[in-house]
Amino acid sequence: MGAVMYVSEITPVKLRGAFGTIPMVMLVLGFLTANALGLPMLLGTKERWPILLALQSIPVIIMCICLPFCPDSPRQLFLMKGDKIGAEKTLIWLRKNADVQDELAAMQREASLAMWLVYLTFSLISMSLVDRLGRRVMLLLSHSGMMVGMSLFTVFMVLSGQYAVDWAKYACIGSIFLWMAFYTTGSSSVSWFLPSEMFPQEARTAAMTWISVLSSGCSVMTSFLFPLLVLVLEEYTFLLFVAAIAMGTVCIISTLPETKGMTIDQIQILLRHRFKQ
Secondary structure: OHHHHHHHHHOOHHHHHHHHOHHHHHHHHHHHHHHHHOOOOOOOOOOOHHHHHHHOHHHHHHHHHHHHHOOOOHHHHHHHOOOHHHHHHHHHHHHOOOOOHHHHHHHHHHHHHHHHHHHHHHHHHHHHHHHHHOHHHHHHHHHHHHHHHHHHHHHHHHHHHOOOOOHHHHHHHHHHHHHHHHHHHHHOOHHHHHHHHHOOHHHHHHHHHHHHHHHHHHHHHHHHHHHHHHHHHHHHHHHHHHHHHHHHHHHHHHHOOOOOOOOHHHHHHHHHHHHOO
């Protein structure tokens, strides 16, 4: 399976089908050769069977000699290790052509597609659970998972950057997908419709408008400040996001009531009772 994956990842699109069949062709040829050599008139005898067995090591030895000279898969470098420059150099070496930007763009789209599939999957999960578990529970679950995912991402960033631990690069990608999954489960969905349940009709439009303005403003501010924070905090920058999520979690626990299955009027009565207004 590893050989099939490697061949398919380094082969140009137009030749991928033909080259993808090579491992199976070689496998069949190997079986055919082994059966032919195993005939009694060749090597299939009590005296010569060790020779037949030893012949199997020849392809393995050839592979062990050649593999160190083979480049890493450009998809492995780009999508799993995040090494775009290494992937570009590998593609140029494989294609003997410097025009590899189209293939790099296709890999980028593939990574983006994987992220959007995660978003879609966990959005559907959120849709199926929000009326069963409740808004408050979904937000708390989402925040907890996001803190775990972002904390792990920070740890793996430190391991891969300061300590040069190779496997930590893969763990960084996994922790990002973990964060995305929990973010989509609650924070990206519940937080948008929940305010519409918290405000009466006469104030709902204004409230939703100000919430959108605040959300957009925070996004713009984060975009401007993030590059500056990275220069100072480096891999530990994401701990600020963990702290912000933690404060949001405390706010949810202390102030947010559960509105599952309640009408707008019932929610307003609950809020007035809770805040004594």
